[in-house]
Amino acid sequence: MQPNEKLLSTRAKGTVDQPITFLMKATLDNPENISLAAGFVDQESLPADFTRDIVADLFEDHEASRSALQYGLTSGLAPIRKWVARRIESDGFANPIDPDRVVIGSGSQQLLFITTDCLCDRGDIVIVEDPTYFVYLGVLNNIGARAMGIPTDESGMLAEPLKERLEALEKSGEIDRLKILYLQTYYQNPMGTNISWERREELWEVVNHFHKKGHDFLVMEDAAYRDLRFAGEDIPFMAKLDKSGERIAIYGTFSKAFAPGMRSGWACLPEWLAPHVLRQKGNHDFGSSNLTQTIVQHALEKGHYQQQVENLQHVYRAKAEGMLKGIKEFFPSDVKVNNPQGGLYVWCELPADCPTGHDSALFKAALRNKVLYVPSVYCYCQEEGIEKPDSSMRLTYAMMPPDIVHEGLRRLGKAIEESRESISSAG
Numbered sequence: 192m193q194p195n196e197k198l199l200s201t202r203a204k205g206t207v208d209q210p211i212t213f214l215m216k217a218t219l220d221n222p223e224n225i226s227l228a229a230g231f232v233d234q235e236s237l238p239a240d241f242t243r244d245i246v247a248d249l250f251e252d253h254e255a256s257r258s259a260l261q262y263g264l265t266s267g268l269a270p271i272r273k274w275v276a277r278r279i280e281s282d283g284f285a286n287p288i289d290p291d292r293v294v295i296g297s298g299s300q301q302l303l304f305i306t307t308d309c310l311c312d313r314g315d316i317v318i319v320e321d322p323t324y325f326v327y328l329g330v331l332n333n334i335g336a337r338a339m340g341i342p343t344d345e346s347g348m349l350a351e352p353l354k355e356r357l358e359a360l361e362k363s364g365e366i367d368r369l370k371i372l373y374l375q376t377y378y379q380n381p382m383g384t385n386i387s388w389e390r391r392e393e394l395w396e397v398v399n400h401f402h403k404k405g406h407d408f409l410v411m412e413d414a415a416y417r418d419l420r421f422a423g424e425d426i427p428f429m430a431k432l433d434k435s436g437e438r439i440a441i442y443g444t445f446s447k448a449f450a451p452g453m454r455s456g457w458a459c460l461p462e463w464l465a466p467h468v469l470r471q472k473g474n475h476d477f478g479s480s481n482l483t484q485t486i487v488q489h490a491l492e493k494g495h496y497q498q499q500v501e502n503l504q505h506v507y508r509a510k511a512e513g514m515l516k517g518i519k520e521f522f523p524s525d526v527k528v529n530n531p532q533g534g535l536y537v538w539c540e541l542p543a544d545c546p547t548g549h550d551s552a553l554f555k556a557a558l559r560n561k562v563l564y565v566p567s568v569y570c571y572c573q574e575e576g577i578e579k580p581d582s583s584m585r586l587t588y589a590m591m592p593p594d595i596v597h598e599g600l601r602r603l604g605k606a607i608e609e610s611r612e613s614i615s616s617a618g
């Protein structure tokens with residue numbers, strides 16, 4: 192510890208590096224590494240031309256350009272908030288969505304953090320899918336919330352184990368410390384799978400069962416990848432099941448289907464929660480970048496966002512197919528992969544005797560072969576006394592050009608072979 196580090200708060204001292212930091216650094220320090228790990232979007236299709244035109248038009252307009260360069264409201268630009276409200280309603284919600292429930296954030300990440308911070312004291316409980324978005328696990332760690340993971344299959348979190356976990360919390364007298372059920376409903380990170388409509392209904396039934404007994408908690412529906420659908424049917428937001436509008440919050444973003452560099456996302460919050468999130472956001476930044484929001488507003492109004500969503504369907508469909516083909520070509524046939532219908536990720540399950548973690552033979556072989564993946568251990572919330580699977584990996588086809596992804600998969604296939612040889616000769 193550096194001498195002045197004793198000045199740090201308990202919370203800062205307890206905050207650890209996100210696991211992905213190592214993977215990012217390994218790529219930046221050694222450009223020969225091919226990263227199938229970093230969750231960046233496709234570089235080539237980023238909407239530079241649309242953005243240039245929007246900015247040029249904006250700065251032709253004396254009034255509009257000056258108001259974009261001024262501070263804005265903490266809640267964000269009204270036209271974007273209205274757009275989000277109408278977008279949600281278009282799923283056939285029973286009641287209109289009041290745009291005052293919508294907050295614009297510096298990425299949806301900021302709003303995930305602030306909501307969690309508003310609800311959780313140290314030691315409170317948040318239930319997540321196992322595996323889940325590891326950055327959110329970092330948020331929980333930072334806030335001091337206890338993460339509990341529920342097994343998840345290709346249709347989403349399993350309802351029965353959720354119910355059993357809630358019953359166990361009820362029995363142990365801890366259920367009122369449960370504040371949040373965090374679900375990624377579309378092409379989740381890391382597995383690339385949806386929560387099917389039937390599963391959303393089953394999960395909602397469990398939530399309702401406990402609501403009727405007086406045990407309430409917020410369902411945080413993270414829909415970050417919804418607009419990256421390239422196959423299969425579109426599914427309405429799970430929040431449609433919450434007729435009261437009081438128990439499910441939705442989180443969306445303009446990062447994935449437009450530009451992450453904008454750092455612009457949104458949350459549609461229950462009426463009772465919105466003022467608290469706004470107050471806390473006031474302490475963070477009293478409003479996200481007005482200039483960025485103005486660009487997003489114009490992208491929505493001119494139809495550029497919608498066009499980009501359409502373009503990306505072709506881009507990611509082709510990239511996902513390329514990755515699946517490469518996996519078939521280079522990976523042993525007993526590696527199980529899902530077939531994503533949207534999003535940025537492919538989840539590979541290796542046989543149980545082939546661990547993928549940081550200290551594993553495979554991870555070391557991958558580094559030797561100059562290729563990186565996200566080990567599954569980062570994505571499972573670690574709970575004392577509960578063993579979590581350790582032999583999967585998250586791969587992404589999103590950022591790299593297809594030929595580099597293909598080469599990365601060749602290297603990874605070789606690494607799998609080498610590590611299996613080393614394990615069997617050691618055994």
Ligand SMILES: Cc1ncc(COP(=O)(O)O)c(C=O)c1O
Pocket residue numbers: 230297298299300301324375380413415443444445446447451454455456
């Ligand atoms: C599941 C999920 N939710 C939320 C986010 C946050 O995205 P942003 O802050 O760019 O809106 C990400 C980013 O990777 C994500 O994977």
